[in-house]
Amino acid sequence: MHLTLKCDNAKIYYELFKSTKDTEEYVILIHGLGMDSRYWYKIVPQLRENFNVITFDLRGHGDSTAGESEINWEVINNDLITLLNQFDISSCHFIGHGLGGNIAIQFCYQYPNFFKTLTIISTLIYFPPEAASATLSYRKHLVNLCGFQALAEELVPKILYNSSLVYEKDLLFSSYLKISSSSLYMQFFKTMISNPHNLGELSTITIPILVIDGAYDPILPKKVTGLSTFTFQNSHYVTISDTADAPFLENPVETLQVIERFLLSIEVTQVTYDTYVESYLNEFKKNLGELMQKEKYEINSQVLHVQLMNTFSVRNDNEYILEGWNQRMAKQLFCYLIFHRTSTREQICDDLMKDTDLTSSKKNLRVYLHYLKRLINNEKEEFIKSDKEHIYLKGKVECDLVTYINRINSLENKDITMFYGEYTQVINNIPKSFFPSIYDEWALNLTHEIQKKLIKISEKLSQYHIHRNELLKATEYLELVMEFDCIEVYFYEKLKQLYIQLNNFNKLEKLEKQYSDHF
Incomplete structure (x- = not known):
């Protein structure tokens, strides 16, 4: 059911997916900043088997209008209350992704009675002021320079670990391009990183909380999202394999298993520690809380x-x-x-x-x-x-290039079967250029050195998939480096043979035509 709800001076687009069961249980999904409600499509059908599901677009996102009010916590909370009142919901389950998780957390602190459970996915619960300011400045720079297309090109590859998910990638790109204005986006971002409550206050939340992240999330790594487990009293923490920032898009089966098990049981199993471990954890939590709640950092150097x-x-x-x-x-x-x-x-x-x-x-x-x-x-x-x-x-x-080179070098003696994820992360992030507008010989020589190492990595990945009889995947990793100047004839011949084995004569013909004068 596609509907709009008038909230103050904005029209909020939402959808109600009635459960296939006769139930009064509701789940509300809150999307992340820059996204819209469409990207929940992989998990809504199964959630409907046990719950009524409500998705909606935040102000100025997707099909919702921005309204005239400046974005702040009061406006965001009032939109949620209006949505809940529309269905006469007294309490329900909330699931938030990214900064949508922050919206849910702040709403939970203010209005805990609305919550049966809270699930946050790839959500940072505390923003160090210096880092938050730097991130805001960088995103503002990107948007002012080239619009939301530039922001999407920066973030979408980091949201998805699997680069072959073309439809999902296009969906995320289109979400950024539907944002009503750059000023609205920045208002949302600035509001949600403002830390209205410190960790001590958030630790008073007692409802069951499920914390989910992706195993290869470059935006919010596990060591960061894991902070939630030290803050919330009644929490459970799960990492979804082979995913980055949006596990519900990349691995919906495992993500749904974790969420449904949590929602249907509600009770979070509490582990009993021995006296020494309990003492250590309490001291660690105390020290961490003191550090974070100061919200002041000694900046030794720029x-x-x-x-x-x-x-x-x-x-x-x-x-x-x-x-x-x-x-x-x-x-x-x-x-x-x-x-x-x-x-x-x-x-x-x-x-x-x-x-x-x-x-x-x-x-x-x-x-x-x-x-x-x-x-x-x-x-x-x-x-x-x-x-x-x-x-x-x-x-x-x-x-960034120094970091990338270090990651390449770190793979030299690593077994691909044990570190497959690191191999694919390196090869899937090959830039179009290494030194923009730098043509000095030292830079060209370094570029060739990097390319040679990337060719070896792509060859290892290709061979790995050949052994698994995954020939199509094997060709993809060879294709990624074919544009390099230092590519050698044996590599070209190897790719030709794979095309022949796959009966892909169109690609074979294009390859031979493209490199007819090269080898």
Whole structure:
């Protein structure tokens, strides 16, 4: 049943899925920020077997209008109360995903009598102020730069662990593109990361709570979502295998088994610990609570966050350094120093200005270095230092490409059967470009080194699936690296043979045509 509900000055779109049983039990599903209610489609049919299910779109999401009110907790809570009153629901089960889980938690703290149980999926219950501010700043930057398409391109690959789920990926993309405005999105985000209640207050919630996360969630890793188990008194924590941030989309069978077992039993089995373990847990919880509730962090130093994969950006803590990178070799010199954090002046001149004589290039380097220092260094942190012979990149510099290379190198001696997930994570996140607009020889050489290692990883994955007689999957991993310049003929022949075995002569013909002059 497709309906709209008038809440204040907004129209909230919702659907009621009546149970196949005669029951007064309700489950309300709250989607995450940027999503809409459509993505619950895999779990609604089975939930209906025991419950009436209500899905709805948050203000300005999906088919709901934004209204005129600024988003805050009072507005969000009133929308939920109006929805509950529409069906005369006195108490029910709530399931929230992502920041939808935060909505449910805050609503539960304010109105606990509405709750029979609460299930939160991939939800961070506490937002460190500095990290929250940085995340908000970055998302605002993406949306202002290229709209919600850019935000979707950044987040959707992280929400889904299985890159072959095309329909699900398209569904998530379309959800972002239906958001009514960037200001509404930022209002929601800012509201939900504002920590209206500290962990001590949240620990007073006594209803049964199920905490679910994905085994390979890059947005909210297990070590983060696991914080919930130390906060809620009556909680149960489950990780869903082979999933990232949206386990109900990637592994609905296992997710439903966990949720239904919880909803139908309600009672959470409490483990009895011995005296020493109980003492340890209580002390740990106390110390953790004190740390989190202070909500103040001693920032010893600033952090430069550098993005090189697919696009170039530099952020000093919460502030992006947007201007000046295309002047006086700033981008080239800075990128070089990221990978050569202690370098001689002569070596830099040789690698970046080899067509200029050494005397001239050293003079130019002094000018370029002075400019780069002004661009990056500040009163609090001197990231770039120098003496007569050397130039140094100091301090905390976090670069996505450096992290990616470290992940590649970590696989060198790992058994693929034991670390299959890590292999696929690396290969499925191959960027379109490694050094945007950097064409110096050192960068090209490093790119080739990375590509060679990725080819070996893709070959291992392909061979793994060949042994399992999964030839289609084997071809997919070979195809991912065929565009690399350093690809060799044996790799090309291997892919040809797989196409022949699969009788995929269309792809075989395209492959031969594309590489006819290459080998």
